[in-house]
Amino acid sequence: MRLLIINPNISESVTALIETEARRAASPSTQITMQTAAFGVAYIETRFEALIGAYATAQLAAEHHAGHDAVIVAAFGDPGLAALREVLPVPALGLTESALATACLLGHRFSIIAISQRIRAWYREVVEANGLVGRLASIRALDRPLASIGNVQGEHEEALHALCERAVREDGAEVIVLAGAPLAGLGRTLHGRLPVPVVDGVSSAVRHAESLAALQPGKAIAGSFAPPPVKPNRGLPEALARLLDGRAPS
Template sequence: MARLLIINPNISPSVTDLIEAEARRAASPGTVLTMATARFGVAYIETRFEAMLGAHATAEAAAEQAAGHDAVIVAAFGDPGLQALREVLPMPVTGLTEAALMSACLLGQRFSIIAISTRISAWYRECVDAHGLLGRLASIRSLGSPLRDVASIQQDHRDALVALAERAVAEDGADVIVLAGAPLAGLARQVRDLLPVPVVDGLSSAVRHAETLAALAPAKARAGSFALPPVKPNAGLSMGIQALLARR
């Protein structure tokens, strides 16, 4: 039985509800889920600066709640704070982007990302590049219209998102479609029969990958770039963050 902590790096409880609903559909019987929502930050992350804020909020949530869990999921596309959390947490950590890209690479050669805003596209491209997969990225296509409510994107823009995915297949040569972002959690399951190629959901991928990592029970790195940070003076940090940095 895996115990997963799922952290929404955004401050939107309605998005956390979407995340939880799809996570429970994807999880294996017996998997226990704990949900956490960022206590500070923005409604949804579109920029590098917002991602930095989300990473801090994610670190605070992990510091407070990760103990007793077998794996942690960063539930925002772009995975803010993911690599840093791997340095300090004793359990495996994965995120929506990493899990979706790994799933996409198992299903086809080239993938396209369907995003909820144009502004977010540059950061997403950088995330793909950081994983060494830019050569397999067919395209990033995004919604161009304003978002009424981050929690209602699926209802408001479902047809437009499907149309973007169809164009990615027909015009960009995508073998796999990745629907990006926590607000789109569960949409892949709803539209899978409308598209001619596999459709990947980052959240369900992250839940399944996290379950696998929990079952493998890997040891925490004691050397290399993901070993614990060195002990040094610090100031102004929360008690939880101080405890993570002091742990040996």
Template sequence: MRLLLINPNTSVDMTERMVATAGAVLAPDVDLVAVTAARGMPYIASRAEALVAGALTLEIIAEHQADADAVIIAAFGDPGLIAARELFDLPITGMAEAAILTACMLGQRFSIVTFSRTLTAWYEDAVALSGLQARCASIRVPDASFKSVATVQHELEDELVALIARVVEEDQADVVILGGAPLTGLAGRIADRVSVPLVDPLSAAVAQAELLARLKPRPARAGRFARPGPKPALGLTPALGAWIEHR
């Protein structure tokens, strides 16, 4: 089995951290192929940036789908997820959706703890897209600054642990999701320091992609996720243009 992991950010270091984290949940017969966006932003942090990243994600899937059994969109706001499911025939997971669904299997109410207030509106949209707002206890950010997204999980580790304790006590969260690709891998490091289950979104998305690939679902041929009919395309990448035109 081969899984395609797409980092819509341009940070190669972030992709390498994701691959290392994914290794802990991959079965021995699974090959993970990681692709980092060649254009865009080092780190997506707004709805506008997510829209750009979503288009780049579609390009990458079109180029690599022939060799993949499932796709992971490795950015917490899931840029391009719904469009990709409509356009392509293979299973596709996103970090936010996978984390939220996993959290709902571990407790009644979940909170998302992240590292920057600029992310919260986008993450609120991700919760709304899942239809699980009633089970979201809160989205919280520590009152502390950091120097770089590359090192934020180490810079704010103690602050995030303290915030999780507050979320459990004040918001009555049963499960906490560590939101944001820069926090990938942190859950395993701090699990023994908190009192509730933690969800690493990348691990959840990879595990669910592997499960869906093994289930071998048939692509939709009717309904909201049926592939659109052929349409002329101008100026797109060759692979994406050919797929849209059904060539």
């Protein structure tokens, strides 16, 4: 099983975190290809940054998906995910969708723990777009500056742990979702220290991708996730134009 994982932001240190957790979560026979956004921002907290990350991700997916059995958009918030699901011939997964799917198997209401105050509104809108706001207990987030996006866990482990505890005790969280690629792997660090199950986006996405590759649910050829109708386009990167024109990747 071959898996393409795309980091929608430009931070190689975050790509490394994602890769480490992905390899831990993957079955032995799974082969992983990592890609990092060629353009964009250091980490994505807002709708505008997500817009950029979505486009960068779409280009990488278009260029590199050939030969893979699934594609993971490895930023919480899932920039560009639903769009890619239309055009890719293989399953596309995101960290939020995957983490929420796992969380829903472990309890009724979940809380999301995030890396910044600013990111909360965007995450909430993504949960709303997933139709799951009725199961959202809370979104809690760090309120201090991040010295290094690649070392949020090291720097803020205790604060993050405290946020989890408060979500359980004060908000009624039955499951904790650790949100965002910078927190990939934190679930392992906190293992045994939290009173409720904990879910990580990267490992959830990797496992769901393996499952979809095994279950072979099929690609939509009708309905709103079929490839877009072929029509004139102009000025696009070659790989995107190929996807839209229904041509095989080069």
